[in-house]
Amino acid sequence: MHDDDMSYAVRAMRQSQPLVHCLTNMVAAPLSANALLAAGASPAMVDNPHEARATAAAADAVLINLGTPQEETVEAMREAVAGALDAGTPWVLDPIGAGTLPWRSEVALELLELGSPAIIRGNASEILGLAGGEGGRGVDSRHRAEDVMDEAARLATRYGTVVAVSGEVDHLTDGEEIVRLANGSPLLTQVSGAGCALGALMAACAASGAGPLAAAAAGTAMLTVAADRAAEGARGPGSFAAALLDQLALLSPETLAGEVRRS
Numbered sequence: 001m002h003d004d005d006m007s008y009a010v011r012a013m014r015q016s017q018p019l020v021h022c023l024t025n026m027v028a029a030p031l032s033a034n035a036l037l038a039a040g041a042s043p044a045m046v047d048n049p050h051e052a053r054a055t056a057a058a059a060d061a062v063l064i065n066l067g068t069p070q071e072e073t074v075e076a077m078r079e080a081v082a083g084a085l086d087a088g089t090p091w092v093l094d095p096i097g098a099g100t101l102p103w104r105s106e107v108a109l110e111l112l113e114l115g116s117p118a119i120i121r122g123n124a125s126e127i128l129g130l131a132g133g134e135g136g137r138g139v140d141s142r143h144r145a146e147d148v149m150d151e152a153a154r155l156a157t158r159y160g161t162v163v164a165v166s167g168e169v170d171h172l173t174d175g176e177e178i179v180r181l182a183n184g185s186p187l188l189t190q191v192s193g194a195g196c197a198l199g200a201l202m203a204a205c206a207a208s209g210a211g212p213l214a215a216a217a218a219g220t221a222m223l224t225v226a227a228d229r230a231a232e233g234a235r236g237p238g239s240f241a242a243a244l245l246d247q248l249a250l251l252s253p254e255t256l257a258g259e260v261r262r263s
């Protein structure tokens with residue numbers, strides 16, 4: 001994947017202001033919605049089974065995040081995935097807690113069997129857990145992205161998807177190529193929902209028509225370059241979180257191309 005593909009995805013996303021249908025968790029929903037708005041997308045948090053299929057079909061991208069699943073929201077997720085698959089809308093799976101929490105791990109695998117997402121996004125332990133290995137500690141990672149890339153590549157190949165593993169260095173793969181992106185601040189780990197917002201940004205970029213690897217890279221670059229800038233004046237996680245939204249809104253494709261660091 002070329003850096004230009006990333007810039008294209010960001011530019012096209014900003015121009016088209018995609019409607020991103022999010023079925024996400026109660027912790028991360030406000031930050032994800034605000035991150036999408038700051039990035040130039042249009043969030044709709046619709047997670048009931050009555051409206052999920054039609055919303056997914058009308059949306060430009062769908063995000064399924066398993067952070068705080070309930071029976072009813074899981075039913076909505078089944079509907080949303082079906083609606084997205086029918087309409088050819090790209091969807092992103094964020095299997096929070098996979099490998100650690102058994103019910104949602106099964107739900108994640110069940111959703112994957114309905115049809116392939118464009119991107120599976122998770123921290124290293126979640127990706128390892130989804131692949132059948134041990135998970136993390138609650139919703140936090142106990143592994144490094146670089147140590148789970150064999151499992152990530154196997155998942156990517158099996159489901160015909162891109163697997164994006166977050167961490168100090170984010171590692172993204174389509175099963176063949178690995179893209180490593182090294183921006184980002186440790187303060188991101190002090191703001192609950194930062195990883196979830198990353199999945200939302202990837203979904204927005206997946207609507208751009210860029211390929212899924214470029215979309216995953218574009219979402220990662222947006223969040224982490226904005227985080228680098230936000231960390232500069234931050235006094236702690238609170239001012240950082242506010243500055244992160246400001247920097248997402250200010251970020252241009254040119255700045256992104258100039259500041260993204262591949263490793």
Ligand SMILES: Nc1ncnc2c1ncn2[C@@H]1O[C@H](COP(=O)(O)OP(=O)(O)O)[C@@H](O)[C@H]1O
Nearest residue numbers: 123166167168170184185186188189194195224
């Ligand atoms: N130690 C770190 N240093 C810099 N950035 C990090 C670090 N750990 C995670 N990040 C960034 O934080 C974001 C969320 O990743 P992560 O914390 O792994 O996800 P999750 O919140 O799902 O556990 C990613 O954009 C990643 O680049």
Ligand SMILES: Cc1ncsc1CCOP(=O)(O)O
Nearest residue numbers: 025027067192193194195196
């Ligand atoms: C704390 C918590 N508990 C269930 S979901 C959630 C949010 C986790 O979000 P992230 O992993 O993106 O920080």
